[in-house]
Amino acid sequence: MTASSRAAEGEDGEAGSTRLPFFAKAMRERISRFFYRHPGTEGLLFALPFIAIWAVFLAWPVVYGIYISLFQWNPLQGSKFVGLANYISLFHEPRFWNAVANTFKFAGMTIPLILGIGLGFALMLWAWGKRRRGMVLVQAALFFPYLLTVSIVAIVWKWLLNRDFGLFQYAINRIFPHAPVFLTEPAWALPAIALATAWWLSGYRMLVFQAGLDEIPVELFEAAEIDGARPHHKLFHLILPLLKPSLLFALVLTTISAFRTFGQVLIMTEGGPGRASEVLALYLYRVAFDYFDIGKAAAAGVVLLLMILVMTLLGVRLLGLKSELQ
Amino acid sequence: MQGLAAKPIKITFNTLFHEADAKAMEQIIDLFNKTHTDIQVELIQGGWTQYYAQLRLSVMSGNPPQIGICHTNKLVEMADYLTPLDASPVGNLLEMAGIDPTKYVEAAWKAGELGGHHYLIPLDTHGWGLWYNKDIFKAAGLDPENPPRTLPEFFLAAEAIKKAGYYAFHPAEDAAPRKLRRAWYVFYWQMGGRLFDEGYTHATFNNEKGLLALKMLVAIFNDFGWNKPGSNGYDQFAAGKLGMLVAGNWFYGTAVKSGVNWGYAPMPNFFGIPYTWGNSHQIVIPLQPKGTPKEVYLAAMEVIKFISEHSHIWTMYGGHITAYKPEAENPELLASDYWKRSGKWLNAMAQKGLVHYPINHPKGSELEHAIQAQIELAVNGVISPEEALERAAAECDRILQGG
Numbered sequence: 001m002t003a004s005s006r007a008a009e010g011e012d013g014e015a016g017s018t019r020l021p022f023f024a025k026a027m028r029e030r031i032s033r034f035f036y037r038h039p040g041t042e043g044l045l046f047a048l049p050f051i052a053i054w055a056v057f058l059a060w061p062v063v064y065g066i067y068i069s070l071f072q073w074n075p076l077q078g079s080k081f082v083g084l085a086n087y088i089s090l091f092h093e094p095r096f097w098n099a100v101a102n103t104f105k106f107a108g109m110t111i112p113l114i115l116g117i118g119l120g121f122a123l124m125l126w127a128w129g130k131r132r133r134g135m136v137l138v139q140a141a142l143f144f145p146y147l148l149t150v151s152i153v154a155i156v157w158k159w160l161l162n163r164d165f166g167l168f169q170y171a172i173n174r175i176f177p178h179a180p181v182f183l184t185e186p187a188w189a190l191p192a193i194a195l196a197t198a199w200w201l202s203g204y205r206m207l208v209f210q211a212g213l214d215e216i217p218v219e220l221f222e223a224a225e226i227d228g229a230r231p232h233h234k235l236f237h238l239i240l241p242l243l244k245p246s247l248l249f250a251l252v253l254t255t256i257s258a259f260r261t262f263g264q265v266l267i268m269t270e271g272g273p274g275r276a277s278e279v280l281a282l283y284l285y286r287v288a289f290d291y292f293d294i295g296k297a298a299a300a301g302v303v304l305l306l307m308i309l310v311m312t313l314l315g316v317r318l319l320g321l322k323s324e325l326q
Numbered sequence: 327m328q329g330l331a332a333k334p335i336k337i338t339f340n341t342l343f344h345e346a347d348a349k350a351m352e353q354i355i356d357l358f359n360k361t362h363t364d365i366q367v368e369l370i371q372g373g374w375t376q377y378y379a380q381l382r383l384s385v386m387s388g389n390p391p392q393i394g395i396c397h398t399n400k401l402v403e404m405a406d407y408l409t410p411l412d413a414s415p416v417g418n419l420l421e422m423a424g425i426d427p428t429k430y431v432e433a434a435w436k437a438g439e440l441g442g443h444h445y446l447i448p449l450d451t452h453g454w455g456l457w458y459n460k461d462i463f464k465a466a467g468l469d470p471e472n473p474p475r476t477l478p479e480f481f482l483a484a485e486a487i488k489k490a491g492y493y494a495f496h497p498a499e500d501a502a503p504r505k506l507r508r509a510w511y512v513f514y515w516q517m518g519g520r521l522f523d524e525g526y527t528h529a530t531f532n533n534e535k536g537l538l539a540l541k542m543l544v545a546i547f548n549d550f551g552w553n554k555p556g557s558n559g560y561d562q563f564a565a566g567k568l569g570m571l572v573a574g575n576w577f578y579g580t581a582v583k584s585g586v587n588w589g590y591a592p593m594p595n596f597f598g599i600p601y602t603w604g605n606s607h608q609i610v611i612p613l614q615p616k617g618t619p620k621e622v623y624l625a626a627m628e629v630i631k632f633i634s635e636h637s638h639i640w641t642m643y644g645g646h647i648t649a650y651k652p653e654a655e656n657p658e659l660l661a662s663d664y665w666k667r668s669g670k671w672l673n674a675m676a677q678k679g680l681v682h683y684p685i686n687h688p689k690g691s692e693l694e695h696a697i698q699a700q701i702e703l704a705v706n707g708v709i710s711p712e713e714a715l716e717r718a719a720a721e722c723d724r725i726l727q728g729g
């Protein structure tokens with residue numbers, strides 16, 4: 001290194017302070033130029049650790065799942081490529097279609113129920129005002145079920161709905177002596193599980209909506225009031241349109257969770273009575289781990305993935321959120 | 327080097343046991359570990375619902391336990407994942423370990439043979455019997471020391487209990503779908519019914535006997551008013567509200583703890599041959615990775631032999647009847663409360679060949695699910711028994727014919 005170059009380094013405040021050798025400085029300049037010419041690369045590098053984990057634990061299993069859905073999978077004896085045979089076998093099975101129908105029924109009940117209750121709670125608390133006494137307590141009580149695991153929720157509700165000793169069943173029977181026994185009647189098993197699921201998940205959606213409500217500028221409400229808007233006008237023409245991003249987030253989350261529901265069904269009804277509550281995720285589990293037909297189960301998994309994808313995109317389109325997404 | 331040589335061989339034993347039987351196995355393994363310095367067993371126990379899937383996956387991933395458990399009827403499904411004990415990679419383990427087949431209950435030993443090889447070492451026979459509440463019997467004017475043995479006696483007893491204001495009878499433990507199916511099996515088997523033809527090409531239960539068996543099961547929960555669909559017999563019995571319960575030997579601990587003054591009897595003869603539902607736990611060596619040393623196989627066999635030779639503990643505390651004949655005569659076992667109050671009856675049923683094992687077919691689980699889904703709907707009054715059997719037979723045929 002020449003004396004002049006050392007002097008030049010010394011004049012450079014930053015480089016001088018860290019005493020970088022010339023080649024390191026040159027390298028840094030080249031890197032800076034590279035990032036300047038290739039915008040976005042820097043962000044990608046920051047995201048790389050997460051992308052690596054995501055690729056190994058999420059993307060790869062999905063790709064491998066699609067791959068094994070084309071095989072009669074048996075690593076011990078040798079897997080056999082069967083093309084689309086697993087899908088064809090699946091589509092010919094009435095039990096599969098029953099599971100698909102149950103999944104849609106369950107989603108059809110759960111999604112509006114969870115979003116409706118979550119939104120209702122959020123609006124109730126918002127209207128009640130933040131500074132009211134006991135507000136935090138009510139909020140915590142409504143959010144609490146979300147902290148429980150699915151197995152605890154399912155066991156608690158199974159007890160509540162127990163024919164002989166269930167508190168909920170007992171109370172309902174006191175009011176309506178001919179009320180159904182929820183978990184043993186095919187028409188009521190899925191709604192009962194949907195109710196338990198709504199109790200479990202609505203609290204978190206409530207928080208999402210509360211955050212959305214807090215984002216709405218107060219001036220807009222003042223202006224609406226000056227214009228003589230009534231509460232329902234405010235709800236439908238002001239609150240709901242401005243809550244769209246929160247609604248989208250909650251909808252995507254709830255759709256995914258409703259379509260891949262498994263634990264509650266397994267514990268509360270095992271898919272019964274008969275197959276009245278056997279949803280696709282439970283069917284997949286049985287095929288994979290009871291019948292050990294992994295190829296066919298993987299095919300069912302691919303179908304489930306596509307269903308979730310289509311339904312989520314449909315939800316986004318329904319909400320008309322293109323501009324928000326962009 | 328001396329230190330290395332003295333290091334004990336580690337054997338992992340993965341079971342599907344839980345609650346009382348898990349504790350019983352723990353006692354045996356603790357005893358083994360205390361009395362052996364050259365081999366140490368790590369016991370891993372838990373639920374049975376995903377056990378077979380886990381066992382298969384552990385073999386596939388090259389990390390299986392050295393010892394596992396297999397129900398008799400699961401051998402056909404699991405054989406590819408098990409070590410043939412008479413033809414293992416290191417030789418005939420049965421001979422090397424000095425296992426004497428004549429010391430095991432013959433039927434249980436033979437159940438371990440498939441395709442000319444022997445895979446299983448019998449541990450026990452377990453099954454259902456009749457638990458009854460002596461106080462309710464007294465309240466109903468029945469003899470508490472003389473439980474019903476035949477269908478007419480059973481009807482009289484059940485009606486008397488109903489009249490006394492109790493639930494009369496629950497034929498299927500907690501009424502889970504698989505339990506309802508087993509209850510139907512029992513009635514059907516007692517009539518001499520067969521579920522499938524010899525070659526498992528089609529279902530053979532959609533007939534008069536199958537229908538009568540299902541009508542009986544449906545009537546118990548509906549027409550007879552002896553119980554209600556969806557009721558949990560375990561809970562009802564433990565709460566002192568149920569007169570008679572069909573349940574497995576694993577109910578012993580709960581019955582004792584409940585404080586109910588209970589009695590136990592063999593399965594009544596409802597329809598001709600007093601069969602009961604049952605099965606057998608057997609011990610296996612899952613398929614080991616290539617290059618597993620001979621010492622590991624021999625150590626595993628030593629543990630298995632020890633379990634057999636101490637299986638009176640298994641019976642006393644786990645409730646399952648040992649399949650190792652010398653242990654069935656163990657004085658400590660014969661003097662135990664469990665044996666006197668219930669074990670001897672289950673043993674008598676097993677000795678008489680009245681414990682009927684379930685479906686033994688590679689698609690056994692799928693077939694059983696097909697049957698139980700329809701049985702449950704019939705019991706809940708959603709479809710008629712005729713429709714249930716028709717649907718179940720059609721689905722079984724489709725499964726067997728690969729549709």
